[in-house]
Amino acid sequence: MNFDIPTTSSSTFDFFEYKRSRSNSPNNEPDMLDLSYLDLENCESNLSYALQANLDSVQSITKILLNNNLINQIPPILSYFSHVETLDISSNFLKVLSQDICRLTNLKNLICRDNQLEDNSLPKDLGSKLVNLEVVNFSGNLFTQFPYQLLEIKNLKEIYLGSNKINGMPRNYEMLQRLEVLYLGGNQLKSLPDEINQLRSLTSLNLSNNLLTALPNSLARLRNMKTLALHGNNLTHLPVELVKLNLYELSLRNNPLVSRFAKEFSYNVPSLLELSGRIIKSKNVHYNLNILPIHLVNYLNSAQCCLNPKCKGVYFTSKVEHIKFVDFCGKFRVPLMQYLCSSTCNEKITNRTITTSSSSSGSDMSDTDDQYENKLLKKILIG
Incomplete structure (x- = not known):
């Protein structure tokens, strides 16, 4: 070298x-x-x-x-x-x-x-x-x-x-x-x-x-x-x-988890296809490939159940965004996204949930629960 x-x-x-x-x-x-x-x-x-x-x-x-x-x-x-x-x-x-x-x-x-x-x-x-x-x-x-x-x-x-x-x-x-x-x-x-x-x-x-x-x-x-x-x-x-x-x-600090979780979420009006699909699924109407084309069968098989346990409805693409606070890792509560089948399908708040739709931008929690959730959110932001 x-x-x-x-x-x-x-x-x-x-x-x-x-x-x-x-x-x-x-x-x-x-x-x-x-x-x-x-x-x-x-x-x-x-x-x-x-x-x-x-x-x-x-x-x-x-x-x-x-x-x-x-x-x-x-x-x-x-x-x-x-x-x-x-x-x-x-x-x-x-x-x-x-x-x-x-x-x-x-x-x-x-x-x-x-x-x-x-x-x-x-x-x-x-x-x-x-x-x-x-x-x-x-x-x-x-x-x-x-x-x-x-x-x-x-x-x-x-x-x-x-x-x-x-x-x-x-x-x-x-x-x-x-x-x-x-x-x-x-x-x-x-x-x-x-x-x-x-x-x-x-x-x-x-x-x-x-x-x-x-x-x-x-x-x-x-x-x-x-x-x-x-x-x-x-x-x-x-x-x-x-x-x-x-x-x-x-x-999670410095995210809009507090300021935006209760704001209005968009809700798309169900199409005729979705409305038909919801009826077929909710009424348990029998279907198979001998009756419907494969793309409709696949569509019907993609149905998701509504979050509300009192509702037997389903949804495909038109849904209401639903925020629920969940205990996470035993340390704090965080807002997680779930879905409802319509804006009128309001689950009663049993675990301090917050439901929002195009017609309601507020919370249906009590003032006491609201203060409690805000306190917990502060823990999220410094987590």
Whole structure:
């Protein structure tokens, strides 16, 4: 390995004096190359020089720290440190990760937060080359989409993509069966795909400070999830299926759960198809494929029962949104979404529920219950 060593300037001399003093620190790790906080803005001189000066110990170095410098690119010489398992290149001016990083095939932890990476900044084959990656941190960059390269790395356990500009999520997570932590806080997500339920090993999901107005019911299939952060969104309710989860921590503060739960909800007038379907289902009229075309049979089979236990009605697409407060994980009460078949089908409030329709925007709770619910809601907001 032959490299042109830059001429040593006074600034370079000071730099190595500083490194020698740091090497005597009691916190120094023998397998770590610490080049952090050194203002290595001249990538082709100081940084290359520093890496080349450590080539003699290239076999023993498993951790390299290049964070908090002023570098805008990574020199090719870095690829010679093939035994590196942890690389921290955070807080620099990186706009692109060069193809050379794919040569670090033993890399397990890639920390690259607070740079200027965009959607096309990663090597296309990063996922197929760095197959041993377990932790990736791209928080504080400029991504607008979830990096597709990460979807190819089956050993990933933790992904951090907070404080980007991500406004869309992929639909295929089949390779990420070992993923335990997914941090997406501080982005621009308005929705999540149903396919999020493919992340079977997920224990912690952070969706805080996004633009979410609703959550997919499929989240309830993530039975290993223990922490769910939803604060700072536009949520007015949660899907009722979430009660199936045994969460240790649920964060809901700074959502319009209080101010909007009792407002008027829309109710679409049933179509003639729906009215006919309701009569067939409620009267138990027999039907099969010999009588009706398959699309009508499928439609009739999609009927949902009204929430009101005193009502035997059904609905298809025309329904009244119904908010019910439910004890959640034994810690607090949260508003969950359920449905009634019509605006006149009002369930009596036995468990402090709140029913809303197009003709009634108020609550039919007593004043005492209203005060009690408002008190409980405060617990939700600080949860």
